[in-house]
Amino acid sequence: MTAMMRQIGKQILTLLGTGLVVCGLFGAPAGAASLVTTIVSDPLTGVAIDGYDPITYFTESEPQPGSPDNEYYWGGVPWYFVSEANRDVFMRAPEVYAPQYGGHCLMSLARGYLSDGKPRLYVLERMKLYLFYSAANREAFLISKDDAIARAAENWPELAKDLSGPPADSP
Template sequence: MKHISKQILTMLALLLPLLGLFAAMVQTAHAQSVVSYIVADPLTGVALGGMDTVSYFTDPAPLKGLPEFETEWMGAPWHFANEANLEIFKRSPETYAPQYGGHGAMSMARGFVSDSDPSIYAVFKQRLFLFYSASNREAFLLSPDAAARQGQANWPALSKTLSTR
């Protein structure tokens, strides 16, 4: 019996440091969010799926950006349809970037983070809001002031859970 106890203690002495290392790796992996601060195309990494964010404000419908008109902002590349829109964005990116990093505006108002679809949007009080679905956009538009205010209140805490890349 004494011999078996000694073997168990020896095995524990060898395994405990490995378990500690494993726990540290799991904790580090868990601490790093898989959802990024700026919503970007999962394949290209380009913000807004490559859409020109300035065009939401200046054109009847948003335009697809081109790689030759690119800038980096908040850890993500942004594409623009032309040089003029690129320069406008560079001067005031906070004005033209979507609210909440491009995460779903109605989801943010409800207290959680979701992706969005750049083709489902609303410009409200000169700010760009993106949505996960058309029904979320409709819910937002029923009471846009309240939804925007609640989203703004939730964003500081929820944004801390997001990866900056």
């Protein structure tokens, strides 16, 4: 129930944000900036991957929420970490630990469109972190990993053109 309420809240904020930009209340002309960003982040806080520590995907059995006390800005958004040590590891090689394609759903990319990946729906494959929009998308990936990875890599450059923010490196 909480996840559904959060999704509804995101949709409402997106609609409000679109309306404010269109009305010119932010002083920017309509269409000046995309609401879909290169790195998936929480629309309320702006924090990448809902505040989960990206290092913990690789070191723990479950991803762990980070803390604003251990924050690092990369790719135009803040990232949270459970410790200074994890933050320092990320700082040395963010492209290794950050979700691929900025956290956009791998299967959506493979199918030719963008959707935000959910930090709790993930797979580590070939030491890379991939996020998925739904459990069904994750299951589809597990059936055809190589094909999905190849198609996502093919589609990413074109889809990424319309994103706002610094470019997320493709894998």
